[in-house]
Amino acid sequence: MIDQLTDFVSWFFVTGDPLIYGADVAIALTMAAIVFVLTYFRKWGWLWREWLTTVDHKRVGIMYIIAALLMLFRGGVDALMMRTQLAFPDMKFLSPEHYNEVFTTHGVIMILFMAMPLMFGLFNIAVPLQLGARDVAFPFLNSLSFWLFFFGAMLFNTSFVIGGSANAGWLSYPPLSELTGSPGVGEDFYIWGVQISGIGSLMTGINFIVTIVKMRAPGMTWSRVPIFTWSVLSSCIAIIVAFPVLTVTLALLFLDRFLGAHFFTMDGGGNAMMYVNLIWMWGHPEVYIVVLPAFGIFSEVVAAFSRKRLFGYGSMVFAMMSISLMAYFTWLHHFFTMGSGANVNLFFAISTMIIAIPTGVKIFNWLFTMFRGRISFKTPMLWTIAFIPCFVVGGMTGVMLSVAPADFQFHNSYFLIAHFHQVLIGGVAFGYFAGLYYWWPKMFGFKLNETIGKWAFWIWNIGFYVCFMPQYIVGLDGMTRRINSYGWDTGWWALNFTSTIGGFLMGIGFLFQVWQIAHSIKFMEKDTTGDPWGARTLEWSIPSPAPLYNFATTPLVTDRDDWWEEKERIAAGKMPKAKPELEPIHMPKNSPIPFIQSVCWFTVGFGLVFHWLWMAIPGFIGIALTMLAHSFNYDTDYYIPVDEIKRTEARAGRVV
Amino acid sequence: MAHAHNHTFAHEGGHDGHHDLEELRKFGFWIFLITDCILFATLFATYLVLHESTAGGPDAKEIFEMPGVIVETFILLTSSFTSGLAVLAMNAGSRNGLLGWLVVTILLGAAFIGMEVTEFAKLIHEGHTIQTSAFLSGFFTLVGTHGLHVSLGICWITAIIIQLTRHGITPVTRRKVHITSLYWHFLDAVWIFVFTFVYLMGVM
Ligand code: HEM
Ligand SMILES: [Cu+2]
Numbered sequence: 081m082i083d084q085l086t087d088f089v090s091w092f093f094v095t096g097d098p099l100i101y102g103a104d105v106a107i108a109l110t111m112a113a114i115v116f117v118l119t120y121f122r123k124w125g126w127l128w129r130e131w132l133t134t135v136d137h138k139r140v141g142i143m144y145i146i147a148a149l150l151m152l153f154r155g156g157v158d159a160l161m162m163r164t165q166l167a168f169p170d171m172k173f174l175s176p177e178h179y180n181e182v183f184t185t186h187g188v189i190m191i192l193f194m195a196m197p198l199m200f201g202l203f204n205i206a207v208p209l210q211l212g213a214r215d216v217a218f219p220f221l222n223s224l225s226f227w228l229f230f231f232g233a234m235l236f237n238t239s240f241v242i243g244g245s246a247n248a249g250w251l252s253y254p255p256l257s258e259l260t261g262s263p264g265v266g267e268d269f270y271i272w273g274v275q276i277s278g279i280g281s282l283m284t285g286i287n288f289i290v291t292i293v294k295m296r297a298p299g300m301t302w303s304r305v306p307i308f309t310w311s312v313l314s315s316c317i318a319i320i321v322a323f324p325v326l327t328v329t330l331a332l333l334f335l336d337r338f339l340g341a342h343f344f345t346m347d348g349g350g351n352a353m354m355y356v357n358l359i360w361m362w363g364h365p366e367v368y369i370v371v372l373p374a375f376g377i378f379s380e381v382v383a384a385f386s387r388k389r390l391f392g393y394g395s396m397v398f399a400m401m402s403i404s405l406m407a408y409f410t411w412l413h414h415f416f417t418m419g420s421g422a423n424v425n426l427f428f429a430i431s432t433m434i435i436a437i438p439t440g441v442k443i444f445n446w447l448f449t450m451f452r453g454r455i456s457f458k459t460p461m462l463w464t465i466a467f468i469p470c471f472v473v474g475g476m477t478g479v480m481l482s483v484a485p486a487d488f489q490f491h492n493s494y495f496l497i498a499h500f501h502q503v504l505i506g507g508v509a510f511g512y513f514a515g516l517y518y519w520w521p522k523m524f525g526f527k528l529n530e531t532i533g534k535w536a537f538w539i540w541n542i543g544f545y546v547c548f549m550p551q552y553i554v555g556l557d558g559m560t561r562r563i564n565s566y567g568w569d570t571g572w573w574a575l576n577f578t579s580t581i582g583g584f585l586m587g588i589g590f591l592f593q594v595w596q597i598a599h600s601i602k603f604m605e606k607d608t609t610g611d612p613w614g615a616r617t618l619e620w621s622i623p624s625p626a627p628l629y630n631f632a633t634t635p636l637v638t639d640r641d642d643w644w645e646e647k648e649r650i651a652a653g654k655m656p657k658a659k660p661e662l663e664p665i666h667m668p669k670n671s672p673i674p675f676i677q678s679v680c681w682f683t684v685g686f687g688l689v690f691h692w693l694w695m696a697i698p699g700f701i702g703i704a705l706t707m708l709a710h711s712f713n714y715d716t717d718y719y720i721p722v723d724e725i726k727r728t729e730a731r732a733g734r735v736v
Numbered sequence: 737m738a739h740a741h742n743h744t745f746a747h748e749g750g751h752d753g754h755h756d757l758e759e760l761r762k763f764g765f766w767i768f769l770i771t772d773c774i775l776f777a778t779l780f781a782t783y784l785v786l787h788e789s790t791a792g793g794p795d796a797k798e799i800f801e802m803p804g805v806i807v808e809t810f811i812l813l814t815s816s817f818t819s820g821l822a823v824l825a826m827n828a829g830s831r832n833g834l835l836g837w838l839v840v841t842i843l844l845g846a847a848f849i850g851m852e853v854t855e856f857a858k859l860i861h862e863g864h865t866i867q868t869s870a871f872l873s874g875f876f877t878l879v880g881t882h883g884l885h886v887s888l889g890i891c892w893i894t895a896i897i898i899q900l901t902r903h904g905i906t907p908v909t910r911r912k913v914h915i916t917s918l919y920w921h922f923l924d925a926v927w928i929f930v931f932t933f934v935y936l937m938g939v940m
């Protein structure tokens with residue numbers, strides 16, 4: 081009996097690695113501390129009522145952002161572990177097996193559990209406010225999307241201490257990810273963690289398309305839609321086309337592993353190459369999904385901080401829409417070397433190069449917007465300016481990679497690693513940082529400290545180039561990715577060591593940002609204006625933080641950059657626009673169902689990972705019951721009375 | 737569907753709030769259907785890639801029994817028709833007509849699922865399982881996914897029948913009936929593709 085128990089424990093929990101024991105202790109202590117604090121300050125009810133059951137898009141957005149920053153921390157620690165291992169030849173820090181797990185986890189977390197939720201957080205914060213709307217189209221679904229992402233991410237994260245992590249790379253190619261290649265449970269954790277959060281992403285895509293198409297304030301024609309909102313629309317269109325493919329691909333891999341099907345196996349007629357096609361049909365659009373909203377943020381920030389209209393609005397919209405469509409015709413450039421034949425390679429090489437054109441158009445638009453502008457170098461603007469050269473270089477190395485014959489040299493080398501980090505960090509991470517700094521006052525009602533922010537900015541940027549430039553060189557020299565150690569005879573020590581220093585500099589940059597937030601919470605500079613940057617779009621016309629109902633009266637839009645034009649009119653001594661009478665505001669009620677249903681999904685996922693049907697089946701029943709409970713609930717909304725709106729506005733210093 | 741009044745949706749508060757909300761949900765459901773189309777398209781693509789990879793096992797000709805499949809098809813098409821009659825009854829304001837046709841629709845749906853389960857059970861009994869070959873993996877997954885969708889539809893319509901008996905025909909239940917009937921027609925359309933690409937092409 082005791083023997084069986086210890087056997088089970090040593091199989092169930094990951095054992096034998098001091099790093100992981102350390103993590104176990106840290107996790108247990110953190111959990112205990114959270115429970116203690118919540119109990120001591122009697123905050124459980126508050127947490128449940130105000131956050132876990134909320135359907136308010138602003139709060140959902142904040143929860144996304146907090147979760148994403150925690151994941152950035154974890155993904156970053158993984159990155160630094162890898163860089164430490166690579167700092168010296170014959171380093172004994174991570175074994176090859178452990179290194180496999182770390183790069184897999186790092187990739188999955190950074191793209192799916194850091195970039196995606198950070199992006200959704202910014203969607204949630206900004207889009208309804210830019211549209212002059214009260215909420216997203218489906219607030220209940222929005223909360224469900226968040227919790228699905230959250231529990232999917234948690235499921236994936238538990239694999240690190242329970243059962244063992246996935247180790248077949250962030251896209252889990254078969255046959256490595258098949259039962260024969262990965263007999264443990266790590267791949268199953270990957271499948272269910274990504275699947276559950278992916279369903280949430282798909283629903284967010286639907287939700288925001290409907291919001292943008294149907295909930296624009298009166299007068300907001302398509303040519304007056306703020307550019308960030310346009311970028312969200314293009315990204316969401318890509319989401320609804322790409323994510324169903326991911327759902328199917330993961331489901332098929334699961335059937336292979338769970339039921340012994342033969343979709344991608346080496347025997348039984350399976351076709352592993354089909355997996356590679358399918359996963360990249362999602363994976364390539366995915367990189368545009370995360371970068372398009374960053375383009376939207378840069379456009380917004382450049383215009384606001386140059387105090388000028390965005391140059392080339394129409395071409396910007398056209399460029400983003402065409403990128404989101406063209407993204408589907410390039411997936412094969414990820415496996416030029418896998419024997420597709422010359423003509424197929426040629427088609428995908430050309431289609432890839434074509435995408436550089438709209439991207440180039442955008443860069444010029446940003447530059448022309450800055451030209452002769454009155455630029456103020458606040459942190460959001462700094463990140464935007466740093467992004468431009470970074471993305472130009474990243475884009476050029478991308479075009480180099482898209483030359484199919486040359487890719488036979490670059491493929492799977494550090495040249496590739498340097499390229500995609502340059503576009504992902506320089507484009508996506510810098511972009512979301514800019515967005516976070518930009519909308520922070522709108523979320524929380526205070527600005528972040530600029531001085532510490534500038535320190536963080538410079539450390540990050542210097543670290544970035546120190547880390548990734550040497551990788552282009554070692555990559556061209558033949559150093560391949562996903563390998564944990566190279567001997568002294570390669571002569572790459574100095575470059576690798578430099579690169580590691582750069583990695584740690586970025587880590588320090590991140591710590592500065594944490595300090596910046598902590599410092600600003602303590603010594604905050606309150607934003608009483610609602611418009612601290614002198615910006616242009618509707619979200620800046622209301623108090624910070626935005627009241628529950630966003631707009632006391634629905635704005636009537638008459639211009640692009642409506643709020644800016646309104647300020648100009650007032651400055652010119654004209655009357656401000658007349659506002660309609662106050663009316664009671666229709667609001668959705670909070671609901672516990674999204675949270676509970678997502679816990680059930682987690683249960684299903686965990687049960688299927690371990691083949692425990694006794695756990696998975698009740699989970700399924702729970703999902704069905706919560707769906708029915710929602711369908712039978714007809715009491716989902718309420719009205720905020722006019723008196724209460726008046727009081728809220730008065731508290732924010734506004735008369736209505 | 738009519739989405740003419742774009743801008744009135746902007747303020748869902750105030751006067752006509754509920755009507756707008758129901759329209760919004762219908763539009764959202766159309767977009768969901770697009771995603772479901774892509775999901776099925778992906779499954780069809782994998783099936784077409786794998787349908788000749790029988791790995792020494794049986795091929796389509798050996799195992800498909802067309803008479804049963806044709807009856808199934810006929811039943812599902814009829815159920816799509818009756819679900820249309822349900823909507824007509826609703827538009828005519830007849831609650832009993834609506835309920836009656838919905839019940840007929842789910843009975844036909846259940847008959848369809850019953851036949852499909854029998855077909856699967858027979859194949860498995862004969863030793864032709866999802867593990868036999870890539871072809872059968874593709875077959876069971878594609879047809880099974882459609883079957884799961886139909887089963888889900890049956891549960892969903894049942895839930896709406898209960899709500900109709902409680903609340904009658906209101907803007908909310910009206911929208912729910914519209915959406916489920918849309919879903920049901922969609923499944924019918926997908927089945928026509930299954931019938932053509934899997935069964936007809938298989939035995940030809
Ligand atoms: C912050 C600094 C970062 C550093 C120092 C870093 C470092 C690394 C390293 C050393 C690898 C493994 C290379 C190998 O041996 O195969 C890697 C892989 C990867 N990284 Fe990063 N990374 C960083 C940030 C990011 C970000 C922000 C993203 C995405 C938004 C990202 C996405 C990926 C992906 C997708 C892989 C491939 C994983 C795989 O091979 O399966 N990284 N990174
Ligand atoms: Cu690509």
